Amino acid sequence: MTAPVTAPATAPAVVHRDDIQGLRAIAVVTVICAHAGVPFLPGGFVGVDVFFVISGFLITQLLFREVERTGRVSLSGFYARRARRILPAATLVTLATLAASAIWLSAVDLQTIVRDALWSTFFLANVHFAAVGTDYFAQEEPPSPLQHYWSLSVEEQFYLVWPIVLLVLVLLAARRGRRTGLPRGPVAAVLVVATLASFAWSAASTASTPLSAYFSTPARAWELGLGALTALVAPAVAGRLSTAARSALCLAGLGLILLACVAFSEATPFPGSAAAVPVVGSALVLLAGAAGPAGAAGRLLGVRPMQVVGDWSYSLYLWHWPVLIIAERYVDAPLGVVRATACVALTFVLSALTYRFVEQPFRSPVRFPTRRAIALYPGAVALVAASAFGGQWYSEYSSGALGDNPAITLTNFGADPSSVDLAKDKTVALVQASVIAARNDMAIPSKLRPDLLSVRDDEPDVGACDYEKDSREVCPRGDVDADRSIVVFGNSHGRMWIPAFDKIGEELGYTTYYFVKPNCAATLVTVGQLEPGSPLWQECDDFRAFALDQIAQLDPDLVVVSTSGPNPVLYDADGNRIPKDGLDAAARQGYVDLFTRLDSTAQRTVLLRDVPKNENLPDECLTEQSNTLGDCLWKPLAASTQDADISVDAAEATGTEVVDPTKWVCWQGECPAVIGDVLPYRDRGHLTTVYAGSLAGELERALGLQ
Incomplete structure (x- = not known):
């Protein structure tokens, strides 16, 4: 569906800006540093908010130029561009994460990640992780290696609505006699109202339900909305400012982002009003560079290393989190400086390869015209669904549930029953037998109650x-x-x-x-x-x-x-x-x-x-390949x-x-992960x-x- 065409239908074009690539580099580096545990950047997670503003700015700028050039909004063209931009790399990383989880993580981890992959593929990861994060019984579980896909879901949910809203405004303007061009007044009014409403909701929901607000599209939409507003006003405003003024704006914007990175932490209620610091800072940088490089700071954003990292930023964001999380869960300990550095290095290698051999080829509108590009989505869903089905089967196979290892009993616990003086109370005796079975490294029973893969x-x-x-x-x-x-x-x-x-x-x-x-x-x-x-x-x-x-x-x-x-x-x-x-x-x-x-x-x-608590999750231990009951005694x-x-x-x-x-779950200071067959x-x-x-x-x- 498009608005009436009154100008030649040419493809929208957006002038490449080196400063935006540099800002992308800052955003992704701060996120990676925060997640890798760099101590002086505890608030580096705000890099995601910088991405939101950049995305809102660039996508809206592209839509505005399409309207100015053609007098229409092509929804099919828009979603084809989005598909070429995000789906190939996102699908590759999802599939690789499933494969890596099958190799290095437990069967129960794999089963959870299978669900996460499906939610992510349908761009509902933020809804899913908000529900998990607010579920008290799930809060003790380690983060998913696909948790970072929540931000992609927020963006795509925003872009499911925003082009349609813009299309409606263009159609209404055409019906009122405006035959071409962008209806700036109505667009500005809608953006201002929506952005302010989203900001108010973000502040209120962060104060009342922070975990839900963190993943919420309504609580984050204002960040993309401010980027869109910046795209609307930047050409007129920046052109009236001197180079010195734009340089000052750029420095102020970068300063706000830096302030958030060093002053914020996980204890900061977020997003809420605190998010205004990096978000406004990002908007200032985008505004300052709209009329050319904004002084020394603008030129610094355009240096070659910043451009390369900016080019790789999407792949870097996709790869860094699963690499760090899977590595940490595999070694079952904090990564430390050496391991974290190795993971970051691996992230850069994978990102360079993904950018060169996946992102670049699939972005070509010649190789992937509109219909073929839109078909990428069902293709991605099919690939992930097939991999999820395989992962589900493999989790059952690798958990041992398909085996025939016997349960622990008072006569079968890896020792001669006559050599052990078990308690007369059968419940306590079975706990003792189960501890002894673990000390003797008996195999994990195959038939457990409740089901090991759904015990959580x-x-x-x-x-x-x-x-x-x-x-x-x-x-x-x-x-x-x-x-x-x-x-x-x-x-x-x-x-x-x-x-x-x-x-x-x-x-x-x-x-x-x-x-x-x-x-x-x-x-x-x-x-x-x-x-x-x-x-x-x-x-x-x-x-x-x-x-x-x-x-x-x-x-x-x-x-x-x-x-x-x-x-x-x-x-x-x-x-x-x-x-x-x-x-x-x-x-x-x-x-x-x-x-x-x-x-x-x-x-x-x-x-x-x-009852005593365990430092680790028992189902993870019990489903790690080659583990015995002894490995899971705690x-x-x-x-x-x-x-x-x-x-x-x-x-x-x-x-x-x-x-x-305590005697019903532990004996002699040790607690078995399996008692009998339970x-x-x-x-x-x-x-x-x-x-x-x-x-x-x-x-x-x-x-x-x-």
Whole structure:
């Protein structure tokens, strides 16, 4: 669909600007440095924002010139150019990342990356990673080697809308008698309104939900919009400025970008208003160079090395993240200076080859005219889908799920049963046997419960009482007709016990209630959110107040407090951050306050000590090629033991009963990744529903229930 043609239909042309290539070089180098761990550029991630402004500027400039020359906007031509520009290299890197993950990462990693690849191919990576980032149960998982594709998705979602909006404006102008040229007034009005609205949304959403805002197209669109506005006004404004004035603008813009790179960090709430610093800086550089090189700074951006890096910038951006992430996950340790430098060098080699043999050939409109260029997209989808299918099969094969390795039993654990004095309690005995099996490097059982490749999705159902989403429902479970009740109060480490308490309620005749909000520890101290900047989390305080009020009304026979320690940022009653050396004391006092309050509102209170946490993800270890059970035997994380000790100390100080489940998951300071044929943990610290449910009898006896 196009507007009426009143001028010869020639292809749009954009004058090459060396300063823009230099700005691209700055953007990609800062991003790579930040991700490689260069200490003096903690805010180098703002290079992505610089890219957004450049992209908004160049693509809009191209569309404007097309309208000026031809009086129309060719959507097919626009999307053909986008396809030639982004699809070949992006598809190559996606396929290479899948192959590298199959070779060097675990089967469960590969399965996750397969999903990431599909989301990325449909330009919905930002939506996907926002959902993953805001899912508490997924936050402990390592970053995906395809996570950086979120920015491509933001751009393409923006460009799905912007050319159509411009086309509508051109058509409306034509109907009102404007026969040719760009309707600058309406275009400026739309861009100003959309940019300001997006900026306002970015500031508001960054303050309330930073993780979602970071990946959000509405929260990022203003950055592309400001680039588009700069393209609209640059020819007129820059032409009226002296060389000295434009040089000052360029220096100011570069200074703002540098300021963001050195002053910002992961703790900076972003994008929000903070993003205005690098975004405005980028717009100033683009504006300054619109009438020729802007003094010495402009000429410096045009030197040959900057041009080369600018030419390679797209490939550099695509390659650097998977190279760094896969290498770090393969060595299972921080890369350090030497390894990070080697990864960056490899990135430059791969990018040079990709630019020469992939980007350049596919950009040719002669080799790939409009129809053939548009066909690149279904071709890319087909390639990635086929590779994803192969990756899914290979993950199942390499995980050992298709093998026949036997489960651990009390008679099959790699040692002579008569030579080992196992506990009389069968649950504890099987834990001991599983530790011994791991010490003897037994093969990982092939048939595991729950499924090894989907264990991370193994979460207890909470029905309408999903307090993670601030529900205020009260949901009776277990035996809903019983005249006695049990309440579980805590965070996700209380939620994980739901299968056990559901069984107890049904079998013994208790109505069960679960006031459990992920990440919101039970200790009565205000916590910061797990967000950039760790803002005070009022919703957690509100939930605990609601839960304690409900407990008082229910007057339960038993309240079980089950929780992990609080977030690392705590606030006092006046809303001030508590110093690091006061965190443990504040957490302990919060537990004391909790147990004291429950003593007056519940007939009986028991602390169910938190289970030990693992430093690593067990499913990753269990699906790494050639690993045995011994490779995945782990020791409790010291910090989790300390957090649990604080809660126990507070319970003992208030005369509150304590039940310690450690013996059901560990023995002699070591914890097996497989107990019998069951995966006890779904991640670093949460029990699986299968294993939690199997402990119902143990809990029943430990709590003295009947």
